[in-house]
Amino acid sequence: MIKPSVLLFALLMSAPAWYRLLGDEVDLIQVLIRFLIAVPIAAVLLAGLRFVTSGYRKADEEPPGTAMVPEPYDRPEPGKSS
Template sequence: MIKPSVLLFALLISAPAWYRLLLDEVDLVQVLIRFLIAVPIAAVLLGGVRFILAGYRKADEEPGSAVTPEPYEGKTP
């Protein structure tokens, strides 16, 4: 299934074509073809960004590695 962020990014990529449609410089069919071409390009670009950012996510800690706080007994010399 295509994520909404991919469709929004594809719409952003094809925005100049949509603007030219408003000015009657291109046909609707050409604009839709450009949008359909932009969808896989946007999916690949956003997939690359997700892949790069996945390395920066905090790794899940092991269940036994949690540090438990202990009361501090202040010893004064």
């Protein structure tokens, strides 16, 4: 199923052709072909954007409001190896 965001982005990508249709510079068939070509291109571009930004989403397994508890760290004395 094609997402509405893909169709909207494809419509924006083919907007110059739709504008030229209003001025009778191109045929409706050419505008629809340009829109149909823009749909898979928009789907690939938005899928790439979703893939890149998916890492910034919060983890689902972490319940909201979980507090971070600091753990003590034993610093070794200078000049001594552990």
